[in-house]
Amino acid sequence: MHSNHLLLEEPIRMATILEPSKPNFFPAMTKIVGTLGPRSRSVEVISDCLKTGMSVARFDFSWGDADSHQETLENLKTAIKSTTKLCAVMLDTVGAEMQVVNKRETSITLKAEDKVTLTPDQGQEATSAVLPINFAGLAKAVKKGDTIFVGQYLFTGSETTSVWLEVGGVDEVKGNDVVCVTKNSATLAGSLFTLHASQIRIDLPTLSEKDKEVISTWGVKNKIDFLSLSYTRHAEDVREARDFLSKHGDLSQTQIFAKIENVEGLTHFDEILQEADGIILSRGNLGIDLPPEKVFLFQKSAVYKCNMAGKPAVVTRVVDSMTDNLRPTRAEATDVANAVLDGCDAILLGAETLRGLYPVETISTVGKICAEAEKVFNQDQYFKRTVKFVGEPMTHLESIASSAVRAALKVKASVIICFTSSGRAARLIAKYRPTMPVLSVVIPRLKTNQLKWSFSGAFEARQSLVVRGLFPLLADPRHPAESTNATNESVLKVALDHGKASGVIKSHDRVVVCQKVGDASVVKIIELEE
Ligand SMILES: Nc1ncnc2c1ncn2[C@@H]1O[C@H](COP(=O)(O)OP(=O)(O)O)[C@@H](O)[C@H]1O
Ligand SMILES: C=C(OP(=O)(O)O)C(=O)O
Ligand SMILES: [K+]
Ligand SMILES: [Mg+2]
Structure with missing residues (x-):
């Protein structure tokens, strides 16, 4: 590996690019976190994920119940035993996540320029005219012209199941309802839709009641190694989570990884980094909160700060298109390598392993790209x-x-x-x-x-x-x-x-x-x- 170390800053012979890499005893130095779900919960698939290089399993409580996550975890334990590959467990919270409440899980077709009302009245059915949501404070938080994004859980951005909405005028905010204009035609499909209001303070607690319940039962029972703290917006969020964990036996040893998912978290990055054990650059949500041209700047400076602090930096949403395809796009492949060159510790896979068609191939592809990038990292x-x-x-x-x-x-x-x-x-x-x-x-x-x-x-x-x-x-x-x-x-x-x-x-x-x-x-x- 280090014997054929190249430096990008020096002229390399183009032909050397094609030389096959020597096989290593491990796939890459960069770690891979896999989100386990419907497509990655059998002992067989999890075993293959471990053998291919997944070393942390993420259980995202934004979806699914504790029993099904427990079953998956039991399968993970079996796979760890049979493959003798170690794997850590990460519990990912729901946090201040706004969700569309669509109890019947029907698909909903929205047309560009049509109006749709977001209402906290969860008794209503989800239709193309009304979308019930889990948050009552939206009307107070938004103003005319604000942008709201609705997408399938772990939306990839490339599917046709997400919409952009624009908040209508003052007269369009009726009580707690918000009337919006749909900006593109789409059919919302999937088991869960999440809502993201751009650059807005959402007055929901960082540890929700459900999160506390899950941590104190599922988390304690399984002695979770990491808490992935969704929507961390302030250092205080981390301190509160730490305090909560410290009251739950072994969880006083659980490390907290703060997920930076919006501009509010970005603004308080330095103080959050001081409190947290590691950072997850949650580019899924942050990527729609930030103007696209600013995303890379956040990534480079956040990874640098994590590196200097000696705390792990985890980058998310790298090869979304592999959810349905065997090969990543060239942009994605380059992005993975750049994350490694930027200095990240780990890559977190979401939809790709959770509901993707090729969880194992994705881990393998990402691992290979990481290993190649490590060879030219300017150590x-x-x-x-x-x-x-x-x-x-x-x-x-x-x-x-x-x-x-x-x-x-x-x-x-x-x-x-x-x-x-x-x-x-x-x-x-x-x-x-x-x-x-x-x-x-x-x-x-x-x-x-x-x-x-x-x-x-x-x-x-x-x-x-x-x-x-x-x-x-x-x-x-x-x-x-x-x-x-x-x-x-x-x-x-x-x-x-x-x-x-x-x-x-x-x-x-x-x-x-x-x-x-x-x-x-x-x-x-x-x-x-x-
Ligand atoms: N059990 C051990 N035997 C020998 N050396 C150790 C042991 N534990 C830690 N060290 C060494 O002690 C130094 C302090 O390391 P650190 O990880 O902070 O240890 P500790 O966890 O014991 O505080 C390092 O040089 C480390 O390699
Ligand atoms: C990983 C992310 O968050 P979630 O937990 O919603 O998948 C993300 O936003 O990139
Ligand atoms: K989550
Ligand atoms: Mg997210």
């Missing part, structure tokens, strides 16, 4: 920029982490092995974007919550599955966290054996190891014999 420039940003004096751990990456590059190591308990050291290494994989060896710690003793480590290992370049390995709890030379050596041997078995480490390879010896953090370079 040198990135590394220097990051060191400069951090400034001096660095914390000891940051200095150790960046030195490990530098040493690994200089000696052309095939992997970096990092011992960690909290996951902090491994994340810091990943922050410097080494070109080689990082095996993060998570050493369990014995902990107590006053009621019982248990081992830490499982959350920490799974949570690294969203970080670019990190490949976790959960050490046997019999290896105590208090490192002595003897335990360090025996754990290192396990990690090396694992690396050799999976093909990432070969004889005579150099390996950089980051570990504590006594009280001192050290970076050592070892050269393997046979």
